[in-house]
Amino acid sequence: MKKILLVCLSIFSTASFAQQLPLIHVNVPVKAWVIMDYDTGEILADYNGKERLEPASVTKVMTSYLIAEALDKGVIAPDAKVSISPYAQSQEGSRMFAEAGTQITVHDLVLGLVIQSGNDSSIALAEYLRGSEPNFAVEMNKKAKELGMNDTNFMNASGLPHPNHYSSAYDLAVLSRHLIQDFPEHYEIYSHKSFTWNGITQKNRNTLLWTDPSVDGIKTGHTRSAGYNLASSAIRNGFRVIVVVLGTNSEKERAQLSTELLNYAFMNFEHKKLYDADQVILQSPIHEGESNSVNLVSDKNIYITYPRGQYDNLRASVEVKKPLIAPVEKGQKIGEFIVKNGTQTILNTPLYAQETVEQASFMKRYWDQFKYKFQNKFQKLKAQIM
Structure with a gap:
């Protein structure tokens, strides 16, 4: 089973969107x-x-x-x-x-x-x-x-x-x-x-x-x-x-309702660009590579839409498969950028390697393997003690 490295970018309270939005009153059939x-x-x-x-x-x-x-x-x-x-x-x-x-x-x-x-x-x-x-x-x-x-x-x-x-x-x-x-x-x-x-x-x-x-x-x-x-x-x-x-039921009613729904959206939701396409979101550690990290980016702009005034109620994170081992190709999917409201996922978009990371020399690969195994053993021992 592949492990997941969860990197929290920000953690806020988790109030439900539904509890914060006014009801939509539709007055036409x-x-x-x-x-x-x-x-x-x-x-x-x-x-x-x-x-x-x-x-x-x-x-x-x-x-x-x-x-x-x-x-x-x-x-x-x-x-x-x-x-x-x-x-x-x-x-x-x-x-x-x-x-x-x-x-x-x-x-x-x-x-x-x-x-x-x-x-x-x-x-x-x-x-x-x-x-x-x-x-x-x-x-x-x-x-x-x-x-x-x-x-x-x-x-x-x-x-x-x-x-x-x-x-x-x-x-x-x-x-x-x-x-x-x-x-x-x-x-x-x-x-x-x-x-x-x-x-x-x-x-x-x-x-x-x-x-x-x-x-x-x-x-x-x-x-x-x-x-x-x-x-x-x-x-x-x-x-x-x-x-x-x-x-x-009529041309007037479809226009009236459409206007009401458009106004509802603009009055009750805010819209924010979080990252541009190809902007570095996270430097993820990488093992056995010529570099010790790889930049993670999205291939498109990342936007989020949320109830007005509730931006601080969101939780954003990056999930990366662990361990990440070289070689890694530019454009290879490495992880996911996730935004949650409580347990509800409201955004999930893939992240890709911004650059290629070639496999390192034999000695560095051997050393990285040793460090990784040692860190895992230390973490297990620490968990047993605690």
Whole structure:
């Protein structure tokens, strides 16, 4: 059994978060909602967060994600012309009014998809990228599994009702987070308030873009069976929050509830960067190496989100497998950085060796082995005496 070296960075009291947060009073009918911290992916609060429901046009976040990915990889080009099929033109509901037989650039179709929530543009892009909408839906589901969306199944690119087309508030928050994280330039389109195509100007259906300057997305959705849905995101003082609301009774109610949940998050939680990527968090002892220690770092910025005023109630530690014996390669996982609130782990992120530590000469290895065995015997004897 491998031993664990536990290095406490700071120790505070361990009051429970739940005991310190005010209750969320929801005054409108709703099927499900979640509040997610963007940087950590932590769910700050939720109601029926993993219940499978109709996403309606919030589906288009996945459609645009796959298009953004294809653009990023150079599989398609923004100025490429897409031929509009009769099937794409025939779509009901929200449209950019693309006419069959015409050609529209990928860029303009993306604007129609994101801003106007065009069902026609969704189908046109799906057909262009994968040949048909069913083929595109297969790719949507592959990506959903890859992103960890375990309560999601897509049957089409637009979100029109289908018995086997579903997702959850949690999964849609996960998807939204990846969209912002993976394709920030593409995500910028979600903040556009209107788009004009073929002489027709349509406003973005996300009314929060007009009522809250901190909101920069994301996507609305509505069908009679789904109700009114909204995935939204806002950033205030460097703290970004994602809120997904599913199944309200009106456009006004989905906006009202989304605003209340965003405000709740910003009023009741604080956000702090603990370490930058590649910043040394700990120098861990290493045996039988040319160096006696190795720097431990994270490959990404480490953030923590906690109830407002409760930073001193957290306990942070680093766990390292013991004994750590050279050689160690740069980038090798060495341990974990953990933050706890009582017995609840609220952050667990891997730590890696910042540099390579080669194996030492025979004499130094022999000496390190002797010291390690002696220290272990001394510690056992001390434990018996005490």
